[in-house]
Amino acid sequence: MPTVGIVGAGVMGKDVAITCAAYGYDVVLCDHDPGVLASAARDIRTLVRRYRLMAPDEPCWNDPGIPGRIRIGEDLAVLAGADWIVENVVEDVAVKEQVHRELREVGGAGSRIAVNTSCVSITRIAALAARPEEVIGMHFMNPVPLIKCVELVRGHHTSDETTKQAEAFVSVLGKRPVVVRDMPGFVSNRLSHLFMNEAAFLVQEGVAEPEQIDAIFTLGYGHKMGPLATADLIGLNTVVDSLQVLYDDMQDPKFRCCPLLKRMVAAGLVGRKSGQGFYTYTASR
Template sequence: MEFSTVGVVGAGVMGVGVAQNLAQTGHRVVLVDVSDDVLDNARHELRQSLRAYALFNKGAGADPQAVFDRIDFTTDYDLLAKADFVVENVTEDWGVKQRVYERIDAIVRPEVVFAVNTSAISITRVGSVTSRPDRVVGMHFMNPVPMKPMVEVIRGHHTSPDTIETARRFLGGLGKDCIVVEDVPGFVSNRVLMLTINEAAFLVQDGVAPAKDVDRIFTSCFDHRMGPLETADLIGLDTILKSIEVLHESFADSKYRPAPLLKKMVAAGLLGRKSGQGFHTYR
């Protein structure tokens, strides 16, 4: 296998999903985070996800325990030295991402590609703090990762054609296709989606309609699988807020001003599915 061992940095919702997808397709995974508590939660979430995947995909052939055993959970960044590819999934905070890339750039072999799993942060900016800007590429996975067949791949200013081709082969090994777009804040998906979610939050805030009815408009009238606020709950309202704030800062355009209701909910810990309460209830 060309990418026999893959480093996954960040063990939140997206990191666990990427690790699961990799392990299900036969890769060894080094899943790194800074906290043992986060890693313990990642183990719990992964076991639940694997049970659910086996239940809804009978005959898929992936033994949940065998998949789990392909993942090494660790706080030791030095274990990334054996990685053939790295996917980074830390929070949408430039200061945090910058420190992570400066750290892993000194550990991971020079020829290895870094994939930035981000919804808004500039790939060019990430590449600028590494010694390999030509081997840094955006790889915007969608949640839940194992169930989504398409990935938005972002070409930074210095990203080489070889790196784009490597990204295609890597994703092909996960059973996924990709669409390549250019490096602008929010790219395609989140430049549109974050505006939609933010405006939907304003509708709830302004009393135009409750969250359930806002979502029903989209699922019933437009045949969307999920409404914008249910989508926000799935992604995590803290992640949504950070993404909108990045867009607001990047474009200096008031249309990206975060809805005060969204900010209030995040401050209150109402983060969506992962907290049990967001625009909808999941208890």
């Protein structure tokens, strides 16, 4: 089975890593933060148990060898030779650009690069690559093991062959690829971030409580999660960063970030990973 390299061992990176491992890929997971890597193996075992309970009808989660197929490393050099390199670092254009400059020295012939981003231009990132035609946006959605859709984003130089290979790769992971063109926010986040931002404005204005807003989405619209629970899962800091990218690129006031979101991030209330966002979370939740 081919090897997948994962850059970034945060919430999204670990989810992508265990999804690839669950479907038989050998995975190399790397991050520059030793603290993140120190807890990664434990986190992965916990996540595998959680998804096994959440998706009992998916036979891949019953494989006890999933954690053993994930190797942890600090240096991007460990990704050399990977068939796919999936980048999942923070939604900060400067950080992503630096990572892709470094990846230029790592990926050899045959290594395709997938940019897992909410809003950052794939064309802009691909311009830093040695082979921009082999770079594609691969937007997995939270929680990765449970959401069947993957938004594939073609940059200006993305080749037909890279798109074909990306479709095949995510299909092996039990996902349905949907191919779109490169624009800020693409389709999914251009819509979802408006939902999350406007829901925050409703809380700020006292129109409704988070539970009421999310109930309208889950009970009224049939969504699995409401926009505020989703924002907590993603991380409010990531939501704020993504809205800033959309605002900077589009120069459209509809993407102006809700002040409440900024205040919550400043206070460290960023959602599930901090234990408090629009909702309160316990360690066992």
